[in-house]
Amino acid sequence: MQWPGRRPNLWPGVDTEELAAGLEVGGRTLDPGQRSAVMQLTAAHDRGVYLFGGVGRGKTWMADACFAAAPGPKRRVHMHSFLAEINAAVAARAEPAADAIARLIGEARLLFIDEFHVHDVGDAILIRRLLDVLLRARIGLVVTSNYAPEDLLPNPLFHHHMLPAIEQIRAHLAVVEVVPGTDYRVAGSADGGFAAGAWTAGRCDDGWGGDVVVLGSRTVPVRAADAGRGVLSGTFAQLCEAPLSAADYVALASRYTRWELTDVPAPGEIDEQGFQRFAYLVDVLVDAQHRLDVTADLPFEEWTTRGGMPRDAERFLSRLSLLRT
Structure with a gap:
């Protein structure tokens, strides 16, 4: 797409007070850190916004509201x-990644990526290509993350693979922090989706037999898979x-x-890879708002204080704390 004359801001901004009023319905109130972030998030920016901060600080909630108010295909x-x-x-x-990215974005002129975090070298390389496509095509970008850009792909052995993408983020996006404060994910409650599940201490012995699920050319053994009921159970x-x-x-x-x-x-x-997969699983189910019921050797409170927690432990545990115990 060619822009005639002066190129407009790709993140056009929205009315701050109108958005804040919309967020503060049902008795909710923006705390000072959130209000500051909303003021920066709603301002017009040439390329877009990278919004980061601790778990439960309302990043997705605020960015969703701004994104919904923004005009144009997105x-x-x-x-x-x-x-x-x-x-x-x-x-x-069998097409280049850049072509696949452009085709998947389609006619959208604004892209919102929620839960932006990187621990895999392959993902880092793919993100570099994604940012290249967005910048060339003049597509606006809104990102939410628990990490400052410099903290992406934190493993010192691989961090250098992320440096070009970090430089792109810093050069082209407004980097906005939601300053530390109340973790509303823990303070609040929910009665559906992921939070409808429970964490129970004990061993599971309900007589279910072995089953498999198919992933491409692979079969993965599980305890039970009932597609009709939409239930998947596995150890x-x-x-x-x-x-x-x-x-x-x-x-x-x-x-x-x-x-x-x-x-x-x-x-x-649990080894590092097991923890990472557990975190991935929780991320995916929270985003999809699918119920998760956990049966563990220890009660949740004791499980979280045993030590040996993985990277992303704060974010990971905040999400698990949504489960009833």
Whole structure:
């Protein structure tokens, strides 16, 4: 798309007070840190906004409201789901990643990526290509993340792969922090979706037999898979210790809306990859608002204080705390 004359702001901004009033319905009140972020988020920016901050600070809530008020063709995606879409498109059509990205964005002139975080080198390389496409095509970008740009892909062995993307973010997006404050995810409550699930201490012995689910050319053993009821049940070993990716969880979440994860061991018995897959699984189910019921060796309060927690522990535990105990 060619812009005639002076190029307009790709994030045109919206009325701050009108948006704040819309957010503060039903007795909700923006705290000072949130109000400051809203003022910056609603301002006009040439390329877009990178909104980051701690867990439960309302980043998605505020960005969703701004995004909904913005004019023009647009698309909202979740990080895991969108990367899975790109990888699937590349594999299915044998086309370059840049072409797949442009085709998936389509006519949208504004893209909102929720839960932007990177721990995988392959994802870092794909994100660099994504940013290249967006910048060339003059597509606006809104991002929410728990990380400042410099903290993406924190593993020092691989962090250099993310540096070009970090430089692009800093050079072209307004980086806005929601300053630390109340974790409203913990302070609040919910009665549906992911939060309808529960964390129960004990071992699961309900007589369910073995089953399998199909992922492409692979079969993955699980305790039970009932497509009619939308229920998937698997042990921690089956769903978090097997070589499954975030894209695999996205694919399964499109088929199963109620999940049961059983036999979750104590944190000290879980390796780094198992924790990472557990975090991916929780991310995908929270985004899809699918129920998760967990049966673990320990009560939740004791499980969270045993030590040996993974990276992203604060964010991960905040999401798990939505479950009834």
